[in-house]
Amino acid sequence: MEQGVLKAAFRKVNITPEETAPLQGYDPALYIADPAKDILDDLYARVLVLDDGNERQVLISVDCGLSNEQPFHAAMKDRAEYRVLCEAFPSGSRRLWSEAAETRESNVSVHATHTHSAPAHFGGKYVARIDQAVREAVSGLQPIRVKACCGETAVSVNRRPHLRHNDALPIDKTLSVAVLESLDGQPIGAIVNCAVHPTLLINPYNRVSAEFVGLAMSEWENKLGGGFTAMFLQGFCGDVGPYGHMRDEKEDTYPWVRRLALQFYAEAAELAERAVPLEAGVVKRAVKTISLPAYDGYLTPSIESEISALRIGETLIFSASHEVFSGYAALLRPHSPAAYPMFCGVANGYAGYLPTPEAFRDGLGGYELNTTPYCEEAGKRFVEEATALLRQLD
Numbered sequence: 001m002e003q004g005v006l007k008a009a010f011r012k013v014n015i016t017p018e019e020t021a022p023l024q025g026y027d028p029a030l031y032i033a034d035p036a037k038d039i040l041d042d043l044y045a046r047v048l049v050l051d052d053g054n055e056r057q058v059l060i061s062v063d064c065g066l067s068n069e070q071p072f073h074a075a076m077k078d079r080a081e082y083r084v085l086c087e088a089f090p091s092g093s094r095r096l097w098s099e100a101a102e103t104r105e106s107n108v109s110v111h112a113t114h115t116h117s118a119p120a121h122f123g124g125k126y127v128a129r130i131d132q133a134v135r136e137a138v139s140g141l142q143p144i145r146v147k148a149c150c151g152e153t154a155v156s157v158n159r160r161p162h163l164r165h166n167d168a169l170p171i172d173k174t175l176s177v178a179v180l181e182s183l184d185g186q187p188i189g190a191i192v193n194c195a196v197h198p199t200l201l202i203n204p205y206n207r208v209s210a211e212f213v214g215l216a217m218s219e220w221e222n223k224l225g226g227g228f229t230a231m232f233l234q235g236f237c238g239d240v241g242p243y244g245h246m247r248d249e250k251e252d253t254y255p256w257v258r259r260l261a262l263q264f265y266a267e268a269a270e271l272a273e274r275a276v277p278l279e280a281g282v283v284k285r286a287v288k289t290i291s292l293p294a295y296d297g298y299l300t301p302s303i304e305s306e307i308s309a310l311r312i313g314e315t316l317i318f319s320a321s322h323e324v325f326s327g328y329a330a331l332l333r334p335h336s337p338a339a340y341p342m343f344c345g346v347a348n349g350y351a352g353y354l355p356t357p358e359a360f361r362d363g364l365g366g367y368e369l370n371t372t373p374y375c376e377e378a379g380k381r382f383v384e385e386a387t388a389l390l391r392q393l394d
Contacts, residue, residue, distance in 0.1 A: 005052075005053060005143050006050070006051070006052050006053075006143065006144060006146075006280045006283065006312075007050070007051045007052075007141040007142055007143055007144060008048060008049065008050050008051070008141065008142070008144045008180050008188070008189075009048075009049050009136075009137040009138070009139075009140035009141045009142060009188070010046065010047065010048050010137065010180075010188060010189035010227070010228075010229035010231070011046070011047045011133040011134070011136045011137040011140070011229070012044050012045070012046045012047070012133070012221070012229050013044065013045050013047075013129045013130060013132070013133040014042055014043070014044055014129070015043050015044060015045050015062070015063070015122060015126045015129060015130070016035075016039060016042045016043045016208065017033065017035055017039075017043070017119050017208060018035055018125075019035060020032060020033070020034055020035070021033045021035070021119035021120075021208070022119065022120045022121075023065075023116070023117060023118065023119060023120060023205070023206060023208070024064070024065035024066060024085070024086075024088070024116065024118060024119065024120035025065055025115070025116020025117060025118075025199070025205070026116060026205055028086070028120040030206075031204075031205045031206040032206055033119075033206050033207060033208045035208075038206055038207045038208055039207070039208045040117075040201075040207050040208060040209040040254055041208075041209050041210055041214075041215060041218075042210070042218075043062075043063035043064070043115075043118055043208065043210050043214070044062075044063050044210065044214065044218070045060060045061070045062045045063070045126075045129070045130045045133060046060070046061045046062075046217070046229055046230075046231040047059070047060050047130065047133045047134050047137050048060075048137070048180075048189065048191070048229075048231060049101055049134065049137040049138055049141065050283060050312065051141050052282070052283040054283075055103060055104070055107060055283075055285075056101050056102065056103040056107060056138070057103070057107050057108075057109075057283065057285060057310055058097060058098065058101045058103065058107060058108040058109065058134060059109050059111070059191070059231065059233075059310075059317070060097065060108065060109070060110045060111065060130060060134075061111045061113060061231045061232055061233055062088075062110065062111065062112055062113065062122075062130075063113050063115055063118055063210040063211075063214045064088055064112050064113065064115065064118045064119070064122065065088065065112055065114060065115060065116055065118055065120065065346075066085060066088045066112050066114075066346060066350045067088055067089070067110045067111060067112040067321075067346060067347055067348060067349060067350065068085070068087050068088050068089075068321075068349045068350035069087050069088070069089050069090065069091045069092070069093055069094065069349070070087055070091065070349070071084050071085060071086055071087055072084070072085045072350045072351065072352065073085075073299055073373075074352055074371050074373070075295075075298060075352075075370075075371055075372065075373050076370065076371060077370050077371070078370050082299070083371075085120075085350060086120050086121055087121060088112065088120070088121060088122060088350075089110075089121075089122055089127060090123065090124060090127060093110075093127045093130075094108050094110055094348075096127065096131055097110075097130060097131055097134050100131045100132075100134040100135045100138070101134050101135075101137075101138055102138070106285075106287045106308075107285060109308060109310065109317070109319055109347060109348060110347060110348055111233050111234060111319065111344060111346070111347045111348075112234060112346045112347070113198060113210065113211070113213050113214055113232050113234055114197065114198055114213075114234045114237060114345075114346050115198045115209065115210055115211040115213070115214060116197075116198065116199050116201070116211070117198075117201050117205075117207055117208055117209040117210075117211055118208060118209075118210075119208075142182060142183075142188070143182070143183050144180045144181060144182060144183070144188065145180070145181045145182075145183065145277060145278075145280065146178060146179070146180055146181075146277075146278045146280065146312060146313060146315060147178070147179045147181065147272075147275035147276060147277050147278060148176070148177065148178045148179070148275055148276065148278055148314065148315050148339075148340040149176075149177055149271050149272065149274045149275040149276060149340075150174055150175065150176045150177070150271075150340060151174075151175050151267075151271045151274075152173040152174065152175055153173050153174075153175040153194045153196070153264070153267055154173075154243060154263070154267070155194070155196055155212070155242060155243050155260055155263060155264050155267070156171060156173055156194060156195060156196040156240050156241070156242070156243060157171065157240070157241060157242070157243045157244070158170065158171045158239055158240065158241075158326075159197065159239060159240060159241030159245075160239050160359070160364055160366045160368065161364040161365055161366030161367075161369075162247075162366065163199075163241065163247055163366070163367055164241070164245065164246045164247045164248075165241065165243065165244055165245055165246055169239075170327075171195065171239065171240050171326040171327075172195060172235075172236065172326045172327070172329040172330055173194070174194060174195075174235075174329065175192075175193070175194040175267060175268065175271060176191075176192070176193045176194070176340060176341075176342045177190055177191070177192050177193075177268055177271045177272050177275060178190065178191040178275075178312075178315045178340065178342075179272050179275050186226070187224065187228055187272075188227070188228060188229070189228060189229040189230065189231065190220070190228075190229075190230045190231065190268070190272060191231050191233060191315075191317070191342070192216075192217065192230060192231065192232050192233065192268045193232075193233045193234075193235055193317075193342035193343070193344060194235050195234070195235030195236045195237040195240045195326050195329070195343075195345075196213065196234075196235070196237055196240050196241065196242055197237050197240060197241045197242065198211035198212060198213045198214070198242070199211075199241060199242065199245070200212055200242045200245055200253055200256060200257050200260060201253055201254060201257050202247070202249060202253050203249065203250065203251060203252045203253060204252075207254075209254070209257065211257060211261075212242070212257050212258075212260040212261040212264055213232045213234075213261075213264065214232065214261075215257065215258060215261035215265075216230075216232070216261045216262070216264035216265040216268065217230040217231065217232050217265075218230075219261060219262060219265040220265050220268060220269055223265075223269070230268070233317065233319075233342060233344045233347075234344060234345055234346050234347075235326075235329070235342070235343055235344060235345060236320075236324040236325060236326050236327075236328055236329050236343050236344075236345050237323060237324075237326070237345055237346075238322070238323040238324050238325040238326065238345065238353050238354060238355065238368055239325045239326055239327075239355070239359065239368060240326050242260060243260075278313050278314045278315065278339075278340075279313055279314065280312075280313050281311075281312070281313025281314060282311070282313070283310075283311065283312050283313075284310075284311045284392075284393045285308065285309070285310045285311070286308065286309050286389050286392040286393055287306065287307075287308040288306070288307055288308070288385065288389055289304055289305070289306055290304070290305060290306075290307055290381070290382070290385045291303070291304050292305065292351075292354075292374055292378040292381050292382060293374065293375050293377050293378050293381065294373045294374055294375060294378075295372075295373065295374060295375040296375070298373045299373075303351055303352070303373055303374070304351075305320070305321040305322065305349060305351035306319075306320075306321055306348045306349055307319065307320045307321075307385060307386055307389055308347075308348065308389075309389055309390055309392075309393055311337065311338055311393040313338070314338045314339040314340055315338055315339075315340045315341075315342070316336050316337070316338035316340065316341040316342065316390075316393065317341075317342045317344060318332065318336075318341060318342065318343050318344065318386065318389075318390065319344040319345075319347035319348060320344070320345055320347065320351075320354075320382075320386070321345075321346070321347060321348055321349040321350055321351040322345055322346075322350075322351045322352060322353065322354040322382075323345055323346060323352065323353045323354065323368070324343075324345040324354045324382075325353075325354060325355050325356045325359055325368075327356040327358065327359075328343070328354070328356060328379075328382070328383065328386075329343045331383050332383070332386050332387065332390065335386075335387045335390045335391070336390055337390060337391075337393050337394040338393075352371065352372055352373045352374065353368045353369075353371055353372040353374075354372065354374060354378065354379065354382060355368055355369060355372055355374070355379065356379055357376050357379045357380065360375075360376040360379070361376070
């Protein structure tokens with residue numbers, strides 16, 4: 001490792017299922033994809049390795065629904081039962097990827113794009129492909145500069161209380177882009193972050209797709225070529241859906257998925273054109289296991305999960321395992337020590353929906369409130385823990 005020089009490399013690997021695959025998004029027992037006829041577009045894992053001369057940091061964005069290595073029991077309060085969400089990756093996958101990068105497991109951050117049209121579980125074959133991509137990224141490390149910008153997206157809208165477009169309730173529409181360039185000014189990759197459930201594909205549900213968020217990244221990669229990799233990190237999307245989606249459409253919505261992908265690509269690419277150069281600064285990472293209180297009657301009195309933050313100069317990536325409600329971004333953003341923070345959910349495990357205290361009290365209910373394992377107090381605890389973690393990177 002070379003002290004004082006920030007190096008990075010991206011890699012991308014195909015993880016499209018090659019065997020019959022139950023899909024995670026809605027009901028894996030009911031919606032099963034046949035690779036011979038149900039693949040609409042390819043799924044990818046995208047890897048970024050960063051090396052500041054002291055430690056390596058690894059970001060992995062996967063076209064999948066969840067990022068957990070252990071099953072999770074989602075509450076179904078209206079039916080007084082639980083839905084068991086199986087592990088997305090075999091236990092030990094994150095550790096394996098850390099070994100490939102020759103770094104600590106806690107320095108690896110695994111993000112699900114949250115497409116609902118991907119396998120519920122990726123077996124060892126696909127884990128090995130990601131492992132190889134990490135190794136290739138390590139071997140391709142080069143000195144880089146970072147540019148960043150933030151704006152707004154038009155692909156997102158509040159989806160409460162009926163999982164459909166609702167302009168009456170606010171959301172955080174922030175779209176953040178960080179571009180990594182070689183020292184001669186060539187873009188090698190980008191990190192894109194906003195909050196939106198990639199749930200546009202229906203009629204039928206049993207098809208494989210990276211959805212509009214993944215397709216937008218592929219569009220950008222194809223336009224620029226040269227190995228450029230665009231990595232989407234899902235935001236605080238708990239109550240956020242795709243704009244215009246009413247869930248009562250009768251037609252195949254895949255053409256709409258592709259149109260929204262082009263729109264999202266254009267938003268990200270145009271924002272990247274306005275990105276400003278940043279001082280490389282220091283690379284710092286903080287990780288903590290937190291415990292949030294569950295509602296009275298859940299399987300356990302509290303639920304443990306991981307929160308983490310990676311600071312790269314004036315950019316920062318905060319990650320949580322929950323489907324965090326959009327409103328938390330506004331609560332945490334003032335506490336970011338970096339000028340360009342990104343707030344990410346469904347990362348490094350899965351810990352259920354985390355509504356805001358206001359959502360617990362507004363009487364609207366909805367799917368998210370029906371399935372959350374938490375009580376209202378959990379929101380306050382989450383903000384306290386998250387702000388304390390962010391202070392560590394000041």
